[in-house]
Amino acid sequence: MISSATDPALRAVGLAKTFTLHAQGGIVLPVFDNIELTVNAGECVCLVGPSGAGKSTLLRSLYANYKPDAGKILVVHRNETVDLLAAEPWEVVEIRRSAIGYVSQFLRVIPRVPALDVVAGPAIAKGIPADQAKALSKTLLTRLNIPQRLWPLAPATFSGGEQQRVNIARGFVVDYPILLLDEPTASLDAANRATVVDLITEAKARGAAIVGIFHDEEVRRAVADRLFAVGKLSADDWLSQLAAGKVAV
Numbered sequence: 221m222i223s224s225a226t227d228p229a230l231r232a233v234g235l236a237k238t239f240t241l242h243a244q245g246g247i248v249l250p251v252f253d254n255i256e257l258t259v260n261a262g263e264c265v266c267l268v269g270p271s272g273a274g275k276s277t278l279l280r281s282l283y284a285n286y287k288p289d290a291g292k293i294l295v296v297h298r299n300e301t302v303d304l305l306a307a308e309p310w311e312v313v314e315i316r317r318s319a320i321g322y323v324s325q326f327l328r329v330i331p332r333v334p335a336l337d338v339v340a341g342p343a344i345a346k347g348i349p350a351d352q353a354k355a356l357s358k359t360l361l362t363r364l365n366i367p368q369r370l371w372p373l374a375p376a377t378f379s380g381g382e383q384q385r386v387n388i389a390r391g392f393v394v395d396y397p398i399l400l401l402d403e404p405t406a407s408l409d410a411a412n413r414a415t416v417v418d419l420i421t422e423a424k425a426r427g428a429a430i431v432g433i434f435h436d437e438e439v440r441r442a443v444a445d446r447l448f449a450v451g452k453l454s455a456d457d458w459l460s461q462l463a464a465g466k467v468a469v
């Protein structure tokens with residue numbers, strides 16, 4: 221399907237997801253149903269809802285880490301709108317490489333690979349020359365306060381917050397048209413949270429479509445253009461229950 225300039229960057233249509241617990245008698249756990257989500261270029265949509273509502277499951281589904289039972293995930297890739305759910309596994313890898321960045325809650329540590337290479341990896345995979353990719357990575361690591369002495373070391377021994385900042389740098393090293401962020405600020409201090417807010421604001425300004433989960437209210441307020449409720453509560457009901465201390469994020 222050829223995309224038009226007005227096509228949204230990301231669209232989930234009729235998305236439904238259940239988990240089948242094979243090790244527990246095949247119990248089927250419904251998570252969400254009939255998700256309709258449209259995200260335009262330059263917009264940041266924050267997923268909200270009580271703990272267990274399915275926010276991370278939706279985000280992982282949008283990255284095709286989880287396979288929904290029904291629906292479509294339409295993304296613009298090389299001027300065409302493609303359905304990520306109908307794509308072959310090799311196409312998913314290719315679409316991700318150029319179109320979708322994903323910052324997970326925790327860094328997947330690769331043994332013996334230095335932090336600088338962990339960050340530069342996605343840029344090199346996308347075809348950016350190695351010296352340029354490394355220069356970009358150094359800038360990001362500096363902005364995220366990872367001391368230079370750690371750059372040649374593998375992040376396995378880094379603190380939780382250091383690993384998360386390496387993860388964030390890796391997610392922002394490519395100017396992805398779509399960015400999926402799963403609690404990127406969860407283990408960060410105020411100064412690094414502010415840097416992440418700046419990175420998100422800059423990504424929006426260059427036209428990235430962002431879907432994020434932010435448990436930090438201040439961060440959410442700073443970056444969200446729109447809230448999208450996952451689960452039974454509407455975004456307004458969730459906000460008022462949150463203010464009344466009746467739900468946990």
Ligand SMILES: Nc1ncnc2c1ncn2[C@@H]1O[C@H](COP(=O)(O)OP(=O)(O)OP(=O)(O)O)[C@@H](O)[C@H]1O
Binds near residue numbers: 272273275
């Ligand atoms: N891999 C899995 N296998 C089985 N059930 C799962 C799996 N991942 C998530 N679930 C279940 O799906 C539901 C939604 O989980 P999810 O992590 O998406 O919620 P969430 O809204 O992101 O919660 P939180 O805010 O606490 O992180 C939960 O009931 C969880 O137990």
